Structure formats: C-alpha cells, structure tokens
Amino acid sequence: xxxxxxxxxxxxxxxxxxxxxxxxxxxxxxxxxxxxxxxxxxxxxxxxxxxxxxxxxxxxxxxxxxxxxxxxxxxxxxxxxxxxxxxxxxxxxxxxxxxxxxxxxxxxxxxxxxxxxxxxxxxxxxxxxxxxxxxxxxxxxxxxxxxxxxxxxxxxxxxxxxxxxxxxxxxxxxxxxxxxxxxxxxxxxxxxxxxxxxxxxxxxxxxxxxxxxxxxxxxxxxxxxxxxxxxxxxxxxxxxxxxxxxxxxxxxxxxxxxxxxxxxxxxxxxxxxxxxxxxxxxxxxxxxxxxxxxxxxxxxxxxxxxxxxxxxxxxxxxxxxxxxxxxxxxxxxxxxxxxxxxxxxxxxxxxxxxxxxxxxxxxxxxxxxxxxxxxxxxxxxxxxxxxxxxxxxxxxxxxxxxxxxxxxxxxxxxxxxxxxxxxxxxxxxxxxxxxxxxxxxxxxxxxxxxxxxxxxxxxxxxxxxxxxxxxxxxxxxxxxxxxxxxxxxxxxxxxxxxxxxx
Ligand code: ADP
Numbered sequence: 001x002x003x004x005x006x007x008x009x010x011x012x013x014x015x016x017x018x019x020x021x022x023x024x025x026x027x028x029x030x031x032x033x034x035x036x037x038x039x040x041x042x043x044x045x046x047x048x049x050x051x052x053x054x055x056x057x058x059x060x061x062x063x064x065x066x067x068x069x070x071x072x073x074x075x076x077x078x079x080x081x082x083x084x085x086x087x088x089x090x091x092x093x094x095x096x097x098x099x100x101x102x103x104x105x106x107x108x109x110x111x112x113x114x115x116x117x118x119x120x121x122x123x124x125x126x127x128x129x130x131x132x133x134x135x136x137x138x139x140x141x142x143x144x145x146x147x148x149x150x151x152x153x154x155x156x157x158x159x160x161x162x163x164x165x166x167x168x169x170x171x172x173x174x175x176x177x178x179x180x181x182x183x184x185x186x187x188x189x190x191x192x193x194x195x196x197x198x199x200x201x202x203x204x205x206x207x208x209x210x211x212x213x214x215x216x217x218x219x220x221x222x223x224x225x226x227x228x229x230x231x232x233x234x235x236x237x238x239x240x241x242x243x244x245x246x247x248x249x250x251x252x253x254x255x256x257x258x259x260x261x262x263x264x265x266x267x268x269x270x271x272x273x274x275x276x277x278x279x280x281x282x283x284x285x286x287x288x289x290x291x292x293x294x295x296x297x298x299x300x301x302x303x304x305x306x307x308x309x310x311x312x313x314x315x316x317x318x319x320x321x322x323x324x325x326x327x328x329x330x331x332x333x334x335x336x337x338x339x340x341x342x343x344x345x346x347x348x349x350x351x352x353x354x355x356x357x358x359x360x361x362x363x364x365x366x367x368x369x370x371x372x373x374x375x376x377x378x379x380x381x382x383x384x385x386x387x388x389x390x391x392x393x394x395x396x397x398x399x400x401x402x403x404x405x406x407x408x409x410x411x412x413x414x415x416x417x418x419x420x421x422x423x424x425x426x427x428x429x430x431x432x433x434x435x436x437x438x439x440x441x442x443x444x445x446x447x448x449x450x451x452x453x454x455x456x457x458x459x460x461x462x463x464x465x466x467x468x469x470x471x472x473x474x475x476x477x478x479x480x481x482x483x484x485x486x487x488x489x490x491x492x493x494x495x496x497x498x499x500x501x502x
C-alpha cells in the first residue's frame with residue numbers, strides 16, 4: 001500500500017466541494033420554489049378578489065356611478081340605459097370589464113403589482129393580449145386553468161400570472177351578442193409581480209445559506225487535510241518501523257541460516273571424525289583383544305590370581321570398547337549412508353530383526369507378539385530392521401526382574417503414515433527421562449546394572465528422522481514402556497524402487 005498523497009488530498013477537498021455545492025444548490029432551489037409559491041398565492045388572491053367583484057357587478061347587470069372626467073361613459077358598452085340622470089346629476093353604467101380596467105389602473109399606479117384584463121376577442125381593442133398572454137389564452141382553450149412564469153423585464157425579472165376567465169350566466173348579458181356560451185373561455189386576468197417583492201425576504205436567507213455552506217466547506221476540507229497530514233506522518237512512521245523490522249528479520253534469518261549451515265557442517269565433520277576414529281580404532285582394538293586372549297591362553301596358568309583378574313579387566317574393557325565403537329560406527333553410518341527407499345513389508349522387517357535377536361530372545365525366554373498382518377511402509381529396509389532391533393533389544397534388556405519379557409509390535413494408520421508401537425512389560429522409563437534417553441550417550445543405569453553404550457535410541461531417532469517421522473516413549477497401560485515411531489505408508493503410486501534420501 002502506498003502512502004496517501006496529494007491525489008487523496010485533492011480527492012477529499014473535491015468531495016467536500018461537491019457535497020457543499022450540492023447542498024447549497026438544493027437549499028437555493030428550495031428558496032426559489034418558496035418565492036414562486038409566494039408569487040402564486042399572491043396572484044391567485046388578487047385574481048379571486050377581482051373575479052368575485054366582477055361577478056357581483058355582472059349579477060347586478062352593472063352599477064351606476066357618477067359620470068366624471070375620470071369615469072366617462074364607457075364607449076364600448078352598448079346599452080340604451082348606459083347613461084341616466086338621478087336628481088339632475090349624470091350617472092353612467094359600469095360593467096365588469098370597465099370596473100376591472102379602472103381597478104387595474106388604480107393598482108398599476110402602485111409599483112408592486114400590475115393587473116389587466118385580456119381577451120383574444122376584446123370588445124375594447126386595448127384589452128387585446130400581448131404575446132405571452134396570447135400563448136396562455138391558447139393553452140386555456142386547450143384546458144389549462146392558470147399559468148405562472150418568471151420572465152425578464154426592463155427593471156428586473158418578474159412573475160407573470162394569468163388565470164382563465166370562463167363565461168358565466170351573468171356575463172351573457174353583455175357577451176351573448178359575441179356568440180359566447182356559458183363555459184367558453186372569455187379571456188384571462190393577468191397579474192405581474194416583480195421578483196424583488198419576494199427576494200427581499202429570501203435573499204438574506206440565500207446569503208446565509210451560501211455563507212454557511214462556504215464555511216462548512218472550508219472547515220471540513222481543512223479538517224480533512226489536517227487529518228490527512230497526520231495520517232501521512234503515522235503512515236511513514238509505520239512504514240519505517242516495518243522496514244526496520246523486515247531488515248531485522250532478514251538479518252536474523254541470514255544469521256540463523258549461517259548458523260544452521262555451520263551446525264550442519266560441524267555435525268558432518270563430527271560424524272566423519274567419529275567414523276574415521278571408530279574405524280581406525282577397530283584394528284588396534286582387535287589386536288588388544290586378540291593378544292589379551294593369547295596371553296590368557298598361553299600364560300594364563302602361569303599368572304597369579306591378580307594377573308588373571310587384570311587380564312580379565314583388559315578383555316572386558318576391550319569388549320566394551322568394541323561395542324562402543326561398533327555402535328558409534330552404526331550411528332555415524334545412519335547419517336552418512338544413502339538410504340534406498342522402497343515399499344517394504346513391516347512384517348518382513350520384523351522377521352529379520354527377530355532373527356538377529358534370536359539368541360537374546362532365547363536367553364531371556366521372551367515372547368514377541370504382533371498384530372497381523374503388519375502393513376507395508378515406505379523406507380530403507382536395513383535401517384528399519386536396525387530400528388526395530390534396537391527397540392526390541394532394549395525391551396529384552398530392560399526387562400523386569402520378576403517377569404519373563406513380553407514384547408508386542410503393533411501398527412495403526414494416521415493419515416499418510418503409520419504409527420508403529422513396540423511395547424514391553426519391563427522396568428519402564430521415568431517421566432522426566434523420556435526425552436533425554438534419545439540423546440546420544442544418555443543412560444539411566446550403571447553399566448554393571450544394565451550393560452550398554454547409550455547410543456541405541458540415538459540411532460533409532462536418527463533412523464526415524466531420516467524417514468521424516470518422530471519417535472517418543474510413553475508409559476505402558478500396565479506398566480513397562482511403549483516406544484512409538486511414525487513411518488510413511490507405502491504408496492501404490494510411488495515406484496517401489498525409487499532411490500533417494502527420505
Ligand atoms: P543403552 O541401552 O545402550 O543404554 P539406549 O540408547 O538404547 O542405550 O537407551 C538409553 C536408555 O534408555 C537406557 O540406558 C535405558 O535406561 C533407557 N531405555 C531404553 N529402552 C528402554 C526400555 N525398553 N525400558 C526401559 N528403559 C529403557
């Protein structure tokens with residue numbers, strides 16, 4: 001992962017700008033909508049008042065007002081009773097249309113609102129529609145009832161509103177002659193209101209909205225950038241720590257592998273030395289043994305008691321040294337020899353081991369039992385024979401003084417391998433010595449109690465490990481010990497004569 005950089009910063013600021021922009025736009029749009037709604041309400045109110053008044057006037061067939069210069073007789077009103085005199089004073093009839101015009105003129109004198117009556121078929125030409133009104137009147141004929149639009153004007157934008165006027169019964173008094181029927185679109189009442197009327201209220205809210213959003217954006221973007229800067233710092237610190245850790249691990253790994261190599265090399269050297277030394281010691285030892293026997297044979301009778309005793313120690317020592325050297329040689333051979341892997345029958349291996357142990361079995365009166373049939377395993381036959389021989393040999397050697405030895409060899413499957421167990425009814429291994437006894441030269445008894453070199457189990461362990469397995473000892477269910485080791489199961493897929501180190 002890379003350190004979050006300038007791109008992330010720009011992205012975050014961009015995101016906040018987009019969010020603030022969208023929110024501001026939404027709020028301003030709502031304010032525009034409010035303005036529009038207020039304009040519609042006000043225009044509708046004006047129109048309702050005028051319409052009602054017109055209807056009232058129409059219902060009464062018009063009303064008489066004093067004829068003055070400001071209110072001259074309506075030249076467009078065809079009515080024989082248009083002008084009358086009451087108490088010698090001239091009165092003239094005001095029909096709805098004339099009334100609307102006069103009211104509109106009064107309203108228009110103010111600045112906030114303008115109102116007019118319009119029709120596509122006006123009796124008075126001045127009531128003809130402008131383009132905008134004309135389009136609306138055409139739409140009214142198609143069914144529309146009212147229309148509101150924001151349009152541009154010389155003194156600024158303003159709302160234009162027009163409401164449909166339908167012919168009602170009282171209207172026919174004047175308009176039946178034009179061919180109108182009840183329900184026809186007679187025209188419209190048109191109202192204009194400057195936008196400023198509403199923005200005077202909404203503009204402060206607009207400014208406030210923009211300010212709040214601007215401030216919000218600055219704060220959030222600033223906070224994000226500060227957070228990003230801190231994140232970058234922590235990130236870099238973390239990266240540095242990780243790099244340091246990786247370097248240390250790499251160094252340790254190198255050191256460890258060098259130490260491993262060194263260990264393997266010195267092990268190999270040691271094995272080589274043990275092999276050479278043991279090998280070279282065999283010959284002089286044989287000579288010592290042979291000459292000790294010769295001396296005993298030829299000069300034995302001439303020696304006194306002490307002499308014969310010393311000679312006995314000499315032969316005995318030479319014999320034990322021979323055993324030690326043989327075992328050491330065997331131990332070093334396990335590590336050195338190329339192991340030929342093959343699918344082998346544990347049954348056959350055990351038979352061979354028992355043949356080698358024939359004398360000990362006979363001497364100890366031991367019984368060796370097995371689960372039949374023992375399985376096929378994959379391994380190096382001579383090594384596995386040696387392994388079984390060492391374990392069974394120990395079972396015979398470390399027998400209980402009061403019981404004839406009984407050894408059982410069994411096997412149980414565990415995934416890709418077999419667990420082979422050699423159990424005995426001997427003296428057992430104390431719990432605290434169960435790991436130690438697999439180390440070379442580790443013995444739990446004196447030579448006089450039980451002879452031995454302390455190499456047998458080390459050889460066994462080495463053989464098992466060369467097969468990729470483990471070896472351990474447990475206490476037997478009825479005393480004694482159970483030595484168990486794992487060995488790969490024979491694989492029908494693997495060529496039975498494959499060569500190689502396990
Ligand atoms: P050695 O038998 O030559 O002493 P091993 O390496 O074969 O050497 O055994 C190491 C020690 O483990 C023995 O000295 C003995 O104390 C103990 N041991 C091995 N096998 C058994 C066994 N079957 N029962 C009890 N003790 C055992």
